[in-house]
Amino acid sequence: MLRDSQLHGWRGPIRGLVVALAATATVGSARADVKLPAIFSDHMVLQRDQKDRVWGWAEPGEDVTVRILDQSKTAKAGADGKWQVVLDPIPTGGPYELVVQGKNTITFKDVLSGEVWICSGQSNMQMHVGGSDDADLEIPAAKYPQIRLITVPNRGTQEPQNDFHGKWQPCSPETVGGFSAVGYFFGRQLHETLGVPIGLINDSWGGSACEAWVPRERLAADPKYKDLLAAWEEREKNYPVAKKAFETYQAEAAKAKAEGKPEPKKVENPDGLMHGNHRPGNIFNGVLLPTIGYGIRGAIWYQGESNAGRAYQYRDLFPLMIQTWRELWAQGDFPFYWVQLADFYDEKPEPGDSTWAELREAQTMTLKLPKTGEAVIIDIGEGKDIHPRNKQGVGKRLARWALARDYGVGVACQSPTYKSMEKKDGKVVLTFDHVAGGFRPFDVAAPRGFTIAGADRKFVKAEAKVVGPDKIEVWSSSVAEPASVRYAWADNPVCNLYSGVGLPTTPFRTDDWPGVTVNNTR
Template identity: 60%
Template structure:
């Protein structure tokens, strides 16, 4: 992993953002301030220069010391300082001291591995709502796992801080923390035996475009229609009027004896989790620059209806975060959408399958990325499957294998190519581990075939070698396309012998239902 280099271009982006913070202008007698991501009981990243920033008098000399490592810098014309303390190995506790015209000291600081836990509701889903919450919380005595959560603030105005504080992982603190995040961090802690810091900034229901700055979306050129739609909507949007109308309805409902369903309080969409750039400005920006190892991400449900757009939007989001952080191509691992909704009798188009495809494509678009396939962990009637333990383990496999040097199976089998020979499709796969296998029954379930008419039917499949499956279907004499697990809630059972489910795929590139019309 590349060392932290705080590039001038990245600093310039922060300066521009902070010029917009009229509500946070530097007072005449500027006090020394650091964002809440710095606090007692925090974990800072091992083996990397530790970036520390804050605000004081313009031109003020600032000295930062962590353990026996120290560095100095000077506040710029807006009063912001950026100092990188030389790297330390895992350990602690230490004190982090920041000295300008006054001094701030943070205690009980550990040095270890820091990961950001991000996405929408399935990442936000708490330990108390996951499987076995009583047992999980009872055993959560990990003083070297530290947790911090970023509140949900949606705004078009860049923010430089948030309200939050670090806490040890205890039976009480883990209950409301991200289940996937906590279980992921616990696996790393138990394996690596180093302190773990987890930053949870997930926001349920959030759309990917809300995590990207407005100027990046504008510059890309693919999102003009999206941005114009939001601009037109917001120009006519009057949340106060909606709120007053709701109050009148609420009053009438009470006067009539509270019969029937109570009027629903309106949401303020201008500050919501779908508006482009809202979450980037209010949630992510205050933490950008905090030295860390990488990101785990669980999101996509809110973008499934625009899966083709996600092919570009998701990589753009990841690359933007990397550019803004100035830490090179840090690890970014995500959870592919689980199985959800009703099973169907006949093959059909699927927006969720197309979103999964877009997620998988991102691995070939960007380096140091990875996907945890969880098609066997979903629940048809619940978009929030409770088995977050196994989700976290599949993410942890990626990190342990790719970032920490463990010889572990971590990647699901993926489609390589297909050869059509008579009435057969011969399909070959990469990343099969010890070989392809099936779960529950010997028959390989989940494949479909189509001829030139592009109509798919359920197919028969059998594993014929370590990395090859032979597929046929009644009535299809000249197949030209093969798919696997192509449904919202596919019935499928192929995996590696190590138990990692096969990645859904299609050999064709026929237009999908989320592909924009010309």
């Protein structure tokens, strides 16, 4: 395992990545032929307007030359067989050929230079185009040869990996159906708006916990995660016993079947836990690490459901993950845009506590980091389905952030956000930022979704009205002296407040009273 001091030292050209990969057994100490990881293949997109790193393995001491256009870069493989070169910026467009030559020659064809984005998270990012709305229309229309797609397979491990099985493919009706729907719709909007090649790297894993995407050493260095790691250490210590119990169950079940007797009580295979998507560091090592260092513009992220029960912890964990990725990529504070949790579960008749509302709040608080953005989708979820099918809307709201913040396109991107409150005559006037075009309640004239409470902290449904382009007045006849107002504070809130350009208002609360997940740490 790496020490945290090593992690903090991971600076260009990804010095610590070389250290990390030295620990893996997937690469031999010597190679007769030059080889590159799967992130480099025919049809790949290299990130334009920046220097791009190319790396691989060869025989120790072997000279390796990389050529593209009029560039030629040479490196010597180290004692461990690893080499890398850094290419100068390549003109937008293509196709080009990238030639890598040592004792053997590899030629990558149909290489483009454009915009590359990581598409990461859990099942709502992993959900493919074939499962989204209007898939029967979207798939045959997906004829975008300058959009390129690659998916990293799910692999959970504590051992750092340096490669995976996969390859870049041009976007077509034959390739798009199984690709991330949010990723595709995001990338398609960028391509249609910018007119440049787009590369999308899908490394999502359904049901994943945020801590699985973070190097375990980084978590261990912070006392906030002591309880979380202690729980996992206990599971790991008990693994041999659990494995033996599972093997015994298998043998007894096979014997019972052969003898026509009832099957014994089922015992779960602990391998799923050890190699799954919740164990700290598992996905970082097995899925993300093989892509770190490849030139990107930024990342989009759709995750949080698996951490909703520890929402207060997510306030620190999610920013830690983003900062760690940025440090390891050694590209500075690259753009990082995420999707806030959609509405889900049954609608409740009265106000109450909500773990999902607290997770949404933690996501919004992460906007304190530079070059971040949040796509609010409180309006396009489905109470009965944790995987809403409207992924077109999600992709477009993410694309607004990238287009506005990274590409200079004059579109609104941020949902209205709470700014301040003023109490007057038993009512509260709320002021908001980012209300492009003024407020527009949907369906009915009055805003819905507000609740209000006095000092007793007992929330009731509130009445509300728009009193200015950026102001909402809120009150209730049963609360004479308001202390707090909340909006869309529920798993599946009934709410209808949009900006003039159709972006839903960000769920919020004006109080900081302890929530139901405040003490949940494992």
